[in-house]
Amino acid sequence: MSNSNYQLFVVHRAVSPITHMEGTTGNVAVLMRQGVLYEGSIHRVPCLTGNAMRNRMLREPGSHLLKTRLGLYGHLSAHQDRFLSSGQERSEKGNSVDVGLKRRGYELMPHMRLLGGTLPSQVIEGRAQVGFGVLCCRESRTARAAIIPHDWPMEESDLLSYQSMIEFRQYTRKSDDVDTHLRDGEVPDHSMMIFGGYTLVSGSVFVQRIDMRGCRDIDAGAACAAIELWDGTVGGQKSRGHGHLHCEYQLLCDGATVEAAPLIDAYEKHVEDHKQAAIDWLYEAVREPTPQGLASAKN
Amino acid sequence: MLESALISLMGCHMPAIRDTRHGDRHTRRDWNGWENIPIPIAWGEIGGWHIPLSSSPIYRADSEEVAYVTSPADFDLDALKTGGANKINITGGEFKSIRLPRRIILAERVVWFAVARAHGGNGSAGSSLRHRLRQIAAIGQDTGIGYGRVARWNVDLVDDDWSWYAPGDISPVLMRSLPKCAELPADLCGAQAWFDRPAPPYHEKSTACEVVRPC
Numbered sequence: 413m414s415n416s417n418y419q420l421f422v423v424h425r426a427v428s429p430i431t432h433m434e435g436t437t438g439n440v441a442v443l444m445r446q447g448v449l450y451e452g453s454i455h456r457v458p459c460l461t462g463n464a465m466r467n468r469m470l471r472e473p474g475s476h477l478l479k480t481r482l483g484l485y486g487h488l489s490a491h492q493d494r495f496l497s498s499g500q501e502r503s504e505k506g507n508s509v510d511v512g513l514k515r516r517g518y519e520l521m522p523h524m525r526l527l528g529g530t531l532p533s534q535v536i537e538g539r540a541q542v543g544f545g546v547l548c549c550r551e552s553r554t555a556r557a558a559i560i561p562h563d564w565p566m567e568e569s570d571l572l573s574y575q576s577m578i579e580f581r582q583y584t585r586k587s588d589d590v591d592t593h594l595r596d597g598e599v600p601d602h603s604m605m606i607f608g609g610y611t612l613v614s615g616s617v618f619v620q621r622i623d624m625r626g627c628r629d630i631d632a633g634a635a636c637a638a639i640e641l642w643d644g645t646v647g648g649q650k651s652r653g654h655g656h657l658h659c660e661y662q663l664l665c666d667g668a669t670v671e672a673a674p675l676i677d678a679y680e681k682h683v684e685d686h687k688q689a690a691i692d693w694l695y696e697a698v699r700e701p702t703p704q705g706l707a708s709a710k711n
Numbered sequence: 712m713l714e715s716a717l718i719s720l721m722g723c724h725m726p727a728i729r730d731t732r733h734g735d736r737h738t739r740r741d742w743n744g745w746e747n748i749p750i751p752i753a754w755g756e757i758g759g760w761h762i763p764l765s766s767s768p769i770y771r772a773d774s775e776e777v778a779y780v781t782s783p784a785d786f787d788l789d790a791l792k793t794g795g796a797n798k799i800n801i802t803g804g805e806f807k808s809i810r811l812p813r814r815i816i817l818a819e820r821v822v823w824f825a826v827a828r829a830h831g832g833n834g835s836a837g838s839s840l841r842h843r844l845r846q847i848a849a850i851g852q853d854t855g856i857g858y859g860r861v862a863r864w865n866v867d868l869v870d871d872d873w874s875w876y877a878p879g880d881i882s883p884v885l886m887r888s889l890p891k892c893a894e895l896p897a898d899l900c901g902a903q904a905w906f907d908r909p910a911p912p913y914h915e916k917s918t919a920c921e922v923v924r925p926c
Contacts, residue, residue: 417846434779447776454817461856461857462855462856462858463857479787485789485790486789486790486791486793489791489792490806491805493790493791494786497786498783498784528855541848541849541854541857542855542856543860544857554819558863623848
């Protein structure tokens with residue numbers, strides 16, 4: 413099976429205000445931003461971080477697909493779930509690489525070959541380089557030019573400044589049933605808790621590039637299958653309707669556009685064909701740490 | 712940084728040069744042989760070391776800041792088997808959530824001076840270098856989550872070799888870490904004594920020695 417260099421170009425269009433935050437000041441959420449150079453000065457432009465997109469767009473839906481197809485729901489330890497859902501952390505000290513285990517894992521689990529993970533005593537590197545989602549605004553021209561295909565238009569004349577895309581939202585939270593818990597003589601407190609933060613307006617567009625170098629067709633299929641399963645949300649407050657994105661993508665293999673559907677089918681067939689072997693590998697590779705292993709990892 | 716990126720790219724073709732039968736300590740000679748790795752950068756020899764003819768990265772940091780890389784401890788409760796642990800500690804221990812600071816430098820361009828060499832095919836040294844560089848989409852740490860993206864590589868041909876030393880107003884200026892030895896120019900400027908690894912593999916502790924590095 414030959415390896416190729418795949419690239420995914422993704423366009424996200426916000427269908428609700430985006431609240432992907434980098435922290436808080438008091439009770440105000442601050443938007444995640446990246447510095448970009450524009451006309452000799454630095455602008456802090458809102459962005460979607462590669463770390464968040466790697467987890468929300470690829471790892472979570474990809475692990476959900478695996479857990480569903482392999483029938484793993486209700487049968488995983490905390491370590492095994494963590495390995496599939498977020499990559500896990502090292503829990504044992506070790507200075508050797510089990511090449512056979514790693515190779516079998518790569519063969520059986522394209523999801524892991526794509527995103528990597530950490531077994532108790534060794535790190536398994538992934539092939540995907542998930543780029544930042546760069547906001548399409550006047551100031552981000554250089555950053556966008558670095559990631560989008562050369563034949564994509566770079567219409568500049570009607571782009572707004574990022575400053576005009578940021579707005580403030582505020583919510584209040586009030587507990588209505590507090591009166592029922594009052595004792596005789598207590599005065600009800602009807603003050604409301606205010607919380608809020610900055611958001612990026614609906615209709616904002618982000619472009620993103622994901623590089624997958626030295627990947628098989630089924631590895632690229634794993635990425636596309638995860639994107640198809642993704643619920644399109646990023647950032648916080650999604651239970652209140654924030655952070656919903658409409659996503660479109662284009663898959664390139666060694667520079668030429670390819671159809672994603674056959675690769676997704678190939679990946680799903682691979683998962684089905686290697687179902688038992690993948691389960692056996694997971695239980696063998698991600699075992700419960702021993703007390704001795706945990707102690708040595710801390711030293 | 713350039714050469715380490717290239718070498719990690721080509722690492723699968725690295726000849727086996729370690730011999731662990733005689734213990735873990737290696738002399739500098741044990742590691743010489745990396746110049747045979749087919750990268751389009753020429754190598755030179757100084758003080759018994761084979762060193763790539765490439766300068767350190769030169770850039771102007773337009774901004775320096777700290778970004779936080781987080782990894783929350785989320786668990787899919789539906790996936791966990793019954794009878795497992797009832798409580799999972801996420802503020803310490805093996806499932807601790809992390810929020811690690813990363814020093815971020817925003818630089819418009821990074822420049823290296825290097826001596827290219829042709830390898831394979833019929834192309835020139837410059838075209839070999841361009842071909843290899845085009846395959847590198849990102850450099851530095853955390854490239855898996857979007858840092859270190861390279862917009863494009865430009866290779867400009869120049870006549871002078873400024874890979875190790877560049878001409879200064881008074882005396883040669885050091886351009887990369889080199890082993891401290893008698894072969895260094897006596898009037899070298901822009902250099903400070905350090906203890907580091909002057910040649911690949913840069914992660915290998917046993918290659919650390921007295922060096923001079925640019926300052």
